[in-house]
Amino acid sequence: xxxxxxxxxxxxxxxxxxxxxxxxxxxxxxxxxxxxxxxxxxxxxxxxxxxxxxxxxxxxxxxxxxxxxxxxxxxxxxxxxxxxxxxxxxxxxxxxxxxxxxxxxxxxxxxxxxxxxxxxxxxxxxxxxxxxxxxxxxxxxxxxxxxxxxxxxxxxxxxxxxxxxxxxxxxxxxxxxxxxxxxxxxxxxxxxxxxxxxxxxxxxxxxxxxxxxxxxxxxxxxxxxxxxxxxxxxxxxxxxxxxxxxxxxxxxxxxxxxxxxxxxxxxxxxxxxxxxxxxxxxxxxxxxxxxxxxxxxxxxxxxxxxxxxxxxxxxxxxxxxxxxxxxxxxxxxxxxxxxxxxxxxxxxxxxxxxxxxxxxxxxxxxxxxxxxxxxxxxxxxxxxxxxxxxxxxxxxxxxxxxxxxxxxxxxxxxxxxxxxxxxxxxxxxxxxxxxxxxxxxxxxxxxxxxxxxxxxxxxxxxxxxxxxxxxxxxxxxxxxxxxxxxxxxxxxxxxxxxxxxxxxxxxxxxxxxxxxxxxxxxxxxxxxxxxxxxxxxxxxxxxxxxxxxxxxxxxxxxxxxxxxxxxxxxxxxxxxxxxxxxxxxxxxxxxx
Amino acid sequence: xxxxxxxxxxxxxxxxxxxxxxxxxxxxxxxxxxxxxxxxxxxxxxxxxxxxxxxxxxxxxxxxxxxxxxxxxxxxxxxxxxxxxxxxxxxxxxxxxxxxxxxxxxxxxxxxxxxxxxxxxxxxxxxxxxxxxxxxxxxxxxxxxxxxxxxxxxxxxxxxxxxxxxxxxxxxxxxxxxxxxxxxxxxxxxxxxxxxxxxxxxxxxxxxxxxxxxxxxxxxxxxxxxxxxxxxxxxxxxxxxxxxxxxxxxxxxxxxxxxxxxxxxxxxxxxxxxxxxxxxxxxxxxxxxxxxxxxxxxxxxxxxxxxxxxxxxxxxxxxxxxxxxxxxxxxxxxxxxxxxxxx
Numbered sequence: 001x002x003x004x005x006x007x008x009x010x011x012x013x014x015x016x017x018x019x020x021x022x023x024x025x026x027x028x029x030x031x032x033x034x035x036x037x038x039x040x041x042x043x044x045x046x047x048x049x050x051x052x053x054x055x056x057x058x059x060x061x062x063x064x065x066x067x068x069x070x071x072x073x074x075x076x077x078x079x080x081x082x083x084x085x086x087x088x089x090x091x092x093x094x095x096x097x098x099x100x101x102x103x104x105x106x107x108x109x110x111x112x113x114x115x116x117x118x119x120x121x122x123x124x125x126x127x128x129x130x131x132x133x134x135x136x137x138x139x140x141x142x143x144x145x146x147x148x149x150x151x152x153x154x155x156x157x158x159x160x161x162x163x164x165x166x167x168x169x170x171x172x173x174x175x176x177x178x179x180x181x182x183x184x185x186x187x188x189x190x191x192x193x194x195x196x197x198x199x200x201x202x203x204x205x206x207x208x209x210x211x212x213x214x215x216x217x218x219x220x221x222x223x224x225x226x227x228x229x230x231x232x233x234x235x236x237x238x239x240x241x242x243x244x245x246x247x248x249x250x251x252x253x254x255x256x257x258x259x260x261x262x263x264x265x266x267x268x269x270x271x272x273x274x275x276x277x278x279x280x281x282x283x284x285x286x287x288x289x290x291x292x293x294x295x296x297x298x299x300x301x302x303x304x305x306x307x308x309x310x311x312x313x314x315x316x317x318x319x320x321x322x323x324x325x326x327x328x329x330x331x332x333x334x335x336x337x338x339x340x341x342x343x344x345x346x347x348x349x350x351x352x353x354x355x356x357x358x359x360x361x362x363x364x365x366x367x368x369x370x371x372x373x374x375x376x377x378x379x380x381x382x383x384x385x386x387x388x389x390x391x392x393x394x395x396x397x398x399x400x401x402x403x404x405x406x407x408x409x410x411x412x413x414x415x416x417x418x419x420x421x422x423x424x425x426x427x428x429x430x431x432x433x434x435x436x437x438x439x440x441x442x443x444x445x446x447x448x449x450x451x452x453x454x455x456x457x458x459x460x461x462x463x464x465x466x467x468x469x470x471x472x473x474x475x476x477x478x479x480x481x482x483x484x485x486x487x488x489x490x491x492x493x494x495x496x497x498x499x500x501x502x503x504x505x506x507x508x509x510x511x512x513x514x515x516x517x518x519x520x521x522x523x524x525x526x527x528x529x530x531x532x533x534x535x536x537x538x539x540x541x542x543x544x545x546x547x548x549x550x551x552x553x554x555x556x557x558x559x560x561x562x563x564x565x566x567x568x569x570x571x572x573x574x575x576x577x578x579x580x581x582x583x584x585x586x587x588x589x590x591x592x
Numbered sequence: 593x594x595x596x597x598x599x600x601x602x603x604x605x606x607x608x609x610x611x612x613x614x615x616x617x618x619x620x621x622x623x624x625x626x627x628x629x630x631x632x633x634x635x636x637x638x639x640x641x642x643x644x645x646x647x648x649x650x651x652x653x654x655x656x657x658x659x660x661x662x663x664x665x666x667x668x669x670x671x672x673x674x675x676x677x678x679x680x681x682x683x684x685x686x687x688x689x690x691x692x693x694x695x696x697x698x699x700x701x702x703x704x705x706x707x708x709x710x711x712x713x714x715x716x717x718x719x720x721x722x723x724x725x726x727x728x729x730x731x732x733x734x735x736x737x738x739x740x741x742x743x744x745x746x747x748x749x750x751x752x753x754x755x756x757x758x759x760x761x762x763x764x765x766x767x768x769x770x771x772x773x774x775x776x777x778x779x780x781x782x783x784x785x786x787x788x789x790x791x792x793x794x795x796x797x798x799x800x801x802x803x804x805x806x807x808x809x810x811x812x813x814x815x816x817x818x819x820x821x822x823x824x825x826x827x828x829x830x831x832x833x834x835x836x837x838x839x840x841x842x843x844x845x846x847x848x849x850x851x852x853x854x855x856x857x858x859x860x861x862x863x864x865x866x867x868x869x870x871x872x873x874x875x876x877x878x879x880x881x882x883x884x885x886x887x888x889x890x891x892x893x894x895x896x897x898x899x900x901x902x903x904x905x906x907x908x909x910x911x912x913x914x915x916x917x918x919x920x921x922x923x924x925x926x927x928x929x930x931x932x933x934x935x
Contacts, residue, residue: 014617014802043726044615045616045617045651045725045726045728045802046617046618046802047615047617047618048615225698225699226694226724226727226728226730226743227727228727231727231728231730234743235742235743238742238743238745239745242745257743259730259731259743259744261698261699261701261733262668262669262698262699263699287667287668317667318649318665318667
């Protein structure tokens with residue numbers, strides 16, 4: 001059982017265990033082992049149970065697994081259930097001081113004298129929580145054979161610049177590590193061994209990657225309202241912008257981050273800034289998108305660039321604020337009253353969070369419309385391995401903006417469709433040409449942008465918006481397709497279900513069942529989608545929501561192909577596992 | 593048949609404790625507010641089933657979980673709207689809005705303003721910890737200028753809003769302030785709010801031990817309290833200090849000044865607190881004071897509640913136009929007899 005098992009750390013939130021867990025994760029990562037993690041935390045500040053899963057996979061699988069073989073049990077309240085969930089043959093590490101702790105004969109239990117360590121080291125108060133977590137770091141490192149040097153390096157990374165904290169934490173790790181080495185007989189097969197898989201890779205959350213991408217994309221305004229799980233994206237911006245975006249000459253920042261009074265205000269500021277030519281963005285989650293609806297409609301109709309990140313969490317309503325989902329697809333695609341559709345991007349990896357971080361601005365400005373980047377809690381808040389990000393190679397695309405000179409050459413009619421692609425030209429406040437000023441509006445208008453109630457004007461304008469949407473089909477990120485020979489069934493998915501789908505495909509392939517895979521990266525659908533769907537007998541549409549929203553959209557768009565689409569959708573707040581996908585496939589294809 | 597009147601036993605504190613484990617952080621000021629609310633509720637003479645606690649989103653908004661009453665944990669900032677609908681639909685209910693400085697004054701600011709001026713019989717309790725707790729430490733509309741937080745790493749740039757000044761400007765008919773660290777005072781204010789008919793607005797200085805633990809130390813520290821707090825009592829002069837040696841006088845131009853008693857300054861020179869004057873000038877002026885901080889009932893007047901007004905209008909319409917006759921309404925238009933030709 002080397003490098004192929006999962007660890008689950010059961011602890012209490014607000015106790016500092018996330019730090020300990022990230023140190024464990026990083027230690028394994030530094031040993032070159034492919035790792036992934038899931039932080040299952042409660043909607044609370046302190047005192048409720050939290051579980052952190054770390055998966056090791058020599059094949060590089062990153063999907064969630066239902067049961068972890070290695071249990072680090074540091075929450076007495078949940079220990080009964082935690083122990084019951086441990087698969088037979090698994091191992092359990094816990095403090096030695098728990099009286100009447102349940103036991104199982106078919107698992108191996110190791111105990112550590114946490115209280116004694118803390119007492120001997122004179123640890124008091126809040127530090128007791130923090131440092132008891134370091135006990136399990138040291139203990140599990142010894143038990144699994146994690147290189148101590150890797151743990152030290154991770155501690156160094158985490159406590160960089162905080163020498164005394166480093167010493168305090170490292171010391172406790174070391175005490176536990178050596179005590180377990182001296183006092184414990186390993187009786188289980190779970191071990192780690194160094195690999196070479198992580199060369200040049202980095203560890204990062206989707207939210208941080210998105211923030212970096214936005215900075216590369218020239219973001220100048222981020223207006224926002226706090227909401228889990230989007231807050232981290234803005235926090236990352238707040239940390240990185242002061243370092244990266246101070247004008248060398250003037251010493252002034254070239255950005256602003258404004259905490260608004262609510263989401264309506266946040267998107268209002270984005271649209272105001274975007275109209276004036278800034279690259280403006282906001283980040284929110286489902287409830288915030290709902291609040292932003294009316295403004296999104298204005299953005300669509302008045303044709304103003306805006307970038308909105310929806311780091312999705314489970315809904316409807318307040319839902320489970322700390323659990324993941326892909327439940328905002330349908331509502332965001334059709335956001336707003338009247339006839340309208342939005343541009344949606346679906347990043348599936350942290351690298352794509354970076355790529356769409358800057359790419360969304362290009363699209364928004366080219367198309368003069370709001371662009372929604374549909375991330376989710378799993379991608380945004382968990383720590384993922386990634387190859388280094390590819391920096392943008394092209395200059396920023398600012399879209400059709402007329403300068404003073406251009407207006408004097410060609411004149412200006414705000415909504416004239418000069419190139420037939422539905423995208424008109426705009427001007428920006430500050431343009432001194434007398435013809436350039438115009439009144440942006442959400443009310444009906446003619447080609448010149450003047451108020452009009454004429455039926456023909458309305459219809460032409462709406463037809464042009466449809467044309468613009470068709471142009472968007474050519475510009476949005478293409479789907480990624482893998483079509484092995486002889487595959488009769490295909491998968492279609494988007495976003496963070498990627499690891500589970502890839503693992504399910506690999507397991508099917510192990511059983512000699514090849515399968516195709518199309519990963520959608522944007523709405524509207526591009527023509528490649530039809531080609532893909534036509535190719536297969538069955539297409540399994542995998543998504544993390546109750547109603548199979550993408551499945552519904554595909555059925556609407558390709559009614560003649562709807563019969564071959566099978567929805568694999570579920571949502572209980574946890575990410576998909578490969579087994580769950582396989583189970584559904586087998587129900588439909590019993591021969592597999 | 594003899595009927596037996598069943599006397600319900602008097603309510604106690606335990607009747608109001610729900611079976612949910614309280615999950616606020618240890619040391620959170622919310623525990624004190626919960627405790628005092630559970631102490632005051634049984635004494636109000638209101639049947640338990642008539643209490644409704646409505647909250648929005650935030651740590652404060654978890655409050656209804658821990659009250660064993662009807663309640664709604666609704667959406668961010670919107671509790672006052674639900675409360676208004678509830679209060680009009682069933683005027684027998686004792687309706688409580690539990691909100692915080694973020695929920696109530698940021699996203700919910702608009703609703704709070706209108707809930708105040710509508711003067712429905714609801715009680716709005718705003719837990720002010722000057723921070724966003726549940727989303728982990730952003731500054732709030734009441735954070736002092738320059739507050740350092742994750743979302744204001746170089747200090748907040750905004751002038752904080754004063755909840756009591758806002759409530760008074762929005763025409764609330766009962767406006768008071770209390771603290772989580774003086775539980776007797778807290779209980780008395782909750783009781784007074786409950787007894788007031790109309791919108792009662794109470795700001796509670798509440799301590800967030802995790803994200804803003806230093807905010808209220810001037811008031812929670814018992815050794816400093818008397819110098820920093822001006823306890824308002826209707827009809828009594830405004831004095832404070834270890835031995836009530838300081839007082840408040842009205843200078844020319846209706847600005848307040850702090851004076852030390854003695855040396856020619858007598859109690860008669862001091863402002864007498866009047867919470868019941870229809871004009872809210874004094875209350876507003878007191879709401880602007882920061883040193884010392886006034887606590888207690890600032891303003892407490894009677895105005896017809898929205899429900900009273902509404903019912904009054906119905907009665908007036910009825911007295912002018914009569915009670916109305918539905919049958920008459922149906923029968924009073926053109927009528928045709930429809931017959932079937934049986935040929």
